[in-house]
Amino acid sequence: xxxxxxxxxxxxxxxxxxxxxxxxxxxxxxxxxxxxxxxxxxxxxxxxxxxxxxxxxxxxxxxxxxxxxxxxxxxxxxxxxxxxxxxxxxxxxxxxxxxxxxxxxxxxxxxxxxxxxxxxxxxxxxxxxxxxxxxxxxxxxxxxxxxxxxxxxxxxxxxxxxxxxxxxxxxxxxxxxxxxxxxxxxxxxxxxxxxxxxxxxxxxxxxxxxxxxxxxxxxxxxxxxxxxxxxxxxxxxxxxxxxxxxxxxxxxxxxxxxxxxxxxxxxxxxxxxxxxxxxxxxxxxxxxxxxxxxxxxxxxxxxxxxxxxxxxxxxxxxxxxxxxxxxxxxxxxxx
Amino acid sequence: xxxxxxxxxxxxxxxxxxxxxxxxxxxxxxxxxxxxxxxxxxxxxxxxxxxxxxxxxxxxxxxxxxxxxxxxxxxxxxxxxxxxxxxxxxxxxxxxxxxxxxxxxxxxxxxxxxxxxxxxxxxxxxxxxxxxxxxxxxxxxxxxxxxxxxxxxxxxxxxxxxxxxxxxxxxxxxxxxxxxxxxxxxxxxxxxxxxxxxxxxxxxxxxxxxxxxxxxxxxxxxxxxxxxxxxxxxxxxxxxxxxxxxxxxxxxxxxxxxxxxxxxxxxxxxxxxxxxxxxxxxxxxxxx
Numbered sequence: 029x030x031x032x033x034x035x036x037x038x039x040x041x042x043x044x045x046x047x048x049x050x051x052x053x054x055x056x057x058x059x060x061x062x063x064x065x066x067x068x069x070x071x072x073x074x075x076x077x078x079x080x081x082x083x084x085x086x087x088x089x090x091x092x093x094x095x096x097x098x099x100x101x102x103x104x105x106x107x108x109x110x111x112x113x114x115x116x117x118x119x120x121x122x123x124x125x126x127x128x129x130x131x132x133x134x135x136x137x138x139x140x141x142x143x144x145x146x147x148x149x150x151x152x153x154x155x156x157x158x159x160x161x162x163x164x165x166x167x168x169x170x171x172x173x174x175x176x177x178x179x180x181x182x183x184x185x186x187x188x189x190x191x192x193x194x195x196x197x198x199x200x201x202x203x204x205x206x207x208x209x210x211x212x213x214x215x216x217x218x219x220x221x222x223x224x225x226x227x228x229x230x231x232x233x234x235x236x237x238x239x240x241x242x243x244x245x246x247x248x249x250x251x252x253x254x255x256x257x258x259x260x261x262x263x264x265x266x267x268x269x270x271x272x273x274x275x276x277x278x279x280x281x282x283x284x285x286x287x288x289x290x291x292x293x294x295x296x297x298x299x300x301x302x303x304x305x306x307x308x309x310x311x312x313x314x315x316x317x318x319x320x321x322x323x324x325x326x327x328x329x330x331x332x333x334x335x336x337x338x339x340x341x342x343x344x345x346x347x348x349x350x351x352x353x354x355x356x357x358x359x360x361x362x363x
Numbered sequence: 364x365x366x367x368x369x370x371x372x373x374x375x376x377x378x379x380x381x382x383x384x385x386x387x388x389x390x391x392x393x394x395x396x397x398x399x400x401x402x403x404x405x406x407x408x409x410x411x412x413x414x415x416x417x418x419x420x421x422x423x424x425x426x427x428x429x430x431x432x433x434x435x436x437x438x439x440x441x442x443x444x445x446x447x448x449x450x451x452x453x454x455x456x457x458x459x460x461x462x463x464x465x466x467x468x469x470x471x472x473x474x475x476x477x478x479x480x481x482x483x484x485x486x487x488x489x490x491x492x493x494x495x496x497x498x499x500x501x502x503x504x505x506x507x508x509x510x511x512x513x514x515x516x517x518x519x520x521x522x523x524x525x526x527x528x529x530x531x532x533x534x535x536x537x538x539x540x541x542x543x544x545x546x547x548x549x550x551x552x553x554x555x556x557x558x559x560x561x562x563x564x565x566x567x568x569x570x571x572x573x574x575x576x577x578x579x580x581x582x583x584x585x586x587x588x589x590x591x592x593x594x595x596x597x598x599x600x601x602x603x604x605x606x607x608x609x610x611x612x613x614x615x616x617x618x619x620x621x622x623x624x625x626x627x628x629x630x631x632x633x634x635x636x637x638x639x640x641x642x643x644x645x646x647x648x649x650x651x
Binding site for chain 2: 087133134137138139140141142143145146147149150151153154157158160161280281282285288289292321322323324325326327328329330331332333336337340
């Protein structure tokens with residue numbers, strides 16, 4: 029029954045995903061389509077933490093750091109290079125490399141979960157404080173001033189690979205973003221079903237036992253951490269493309285909290301949960317932004333507390349539990 | 364020479380300040396293994412309480428030293444009874460829930476007071492070191508921090524309440540078996556930690572612009588001081604504040620306060636890499 033539900037879920041995701049990919053540009057106006065691109069970027073970011081936290085069992089309070097690194101890397105490289113193919117690739121490579129170094133320090137230092145959380149948080153804050161301080165003219169990389177809290181304006185948009193003159197329009201960026209989300213989702217489904225993925229999940233379940241069987245736990249954690257960071261980097265690249273602007277607030281505590289809430293509300297230990305959480309809560313945030321009586325933080329904080337206390341495994345698990353209950357009561361023999 | 368004296372006092376002040384903003388968190392972490400990420404907001408609430416009390420005509424010392432701890436302590440009781448007590452032993456869940464509380468308080472204060480800056484001027488005057496002027500209030504903070512830490516030590520070491528607290532900290536099961544209501548001990552400890560944090564928030568209010576998001580400036584520093592200090596919270600806080608506060612202030616004097624803070628954070632990463640269980644995980648293990 030579990031397998032049925034799982035396979036049905038996969039088909040539903042594929043159909044809905046492809047439907048959105050090809051259907052949405054025909055349904056939505058240009059402005060709404062731009063909004064949808066932002067939602068997709070958030071969804072990719074949420075999936076990246078969903079992988080690291082939900083499957084790797086690594087409590088990462090620094091996903092915003094990798095997102096921000098991706099955004100900054102793309103912005104700086106695109107301004108300097110004048111085209112977008114390498115900047116796009118670099119926005120994956122740089123965060124993944126940063127995560128590999130940080131992961132080496134943490135996992136090969138055998139830090140346990142809470143300390144990993146604090147370490148990643150500190151890493152994010154170092155970037156936040158440092159980039160906030162780079163307002164002076166001496167802080168520049170190539171042609172691109174870092175700009176401190178004023179950020180970097182006028183970031184070039186993505187262009188067709190190899191043809192810097194052919195800039196992607198909103199529709200093409202939509203196909204790219206949604207395409208990446210689908211590739212990431214199904215790629216990770218495949219990865220988690222592979223031997224590598226099974227070892228990663230085994231480590232989450234019982235680290236000591238996995239190590240005693242003979243797997244190098246540190247190495248697996250490092251790799252999954254770096255993969256997650258690379259995915260967060262792509263999300264950052266898409267975000268800065270959408271925004272044409274990046275400032276140190278991508279590294280703020282608020283951003284980190286937001287990503288954690290998406291994943292927790294959607295469902296830890298699933299890939300679709302974080303996507304649902306990100307899209308749903310981004311929508312809620314937009315709604316809250318249109319009124320002035322209640323501060324959005326108040327609502328987000330309440331949601332987080334309520335979920336930790338009452339629905340700690342998130343919406344997807346809750347819905348699955350309800351479905352299962354219906355299934356068993358429908359198939360159970362009647363008395 | 365005068366500059367050296369000023370710098371020395373600055374370093375001492377930096378250490379005292381770090382110890383003050385961390386001790387409330389350290390008590391809660393040391394006793395219950397709960398990392399309260401709403402700690403920064405308790406500081407912020409203490410600051411707001413002091414300012415509002417002062418603006419309403421209460422003497423500034425009374426509003427800082429008495430009103431603020433009472434108000435924030437009361438908030439602490441409510442938080443502990445409504446949220447934290449369900450999550451003991453689930454360290455990560457408490458971190459997430461208290462992060463939610465942190466956002467909740469930021470949102471609540473923004474909704475009530477708006478996102479504007481409040482402030483009160485520091486009491487006490489200045490004294491002169493050669494050509495430099497130095498605020499008496501900063502000296503008061505240093506003296507107060509030392510007195511507070513000594514008071515906490517004496518309370519834990521020589522009173523019956525302190526004995527119960529230490530017993531519960533070392534072995535909650537054994538303490539419960541001996542007839543101690545550990546749930547009450549936890550509630551009292553959390554309240555005391557919150558009240559102290561409120562007091563500290565009030566004390567730093569004259570030196571900082573108080574805004575709803577004030578807590579985010581302090582939370583990381585406090586958390587890494589407490590984590591860096593390790594399990595024995597009093598010794599840990601003192602040693603980690605000395606190390607981190609010293610590094611931060613010395614780098615600040617050489618370059619700028621922002622790099623001082625970056626140096627503090629990098630110092631924390633290096634320290635945790637070398638001593639994953641904090642300073643007192645390796646040294647002074649039998650201390651308080």
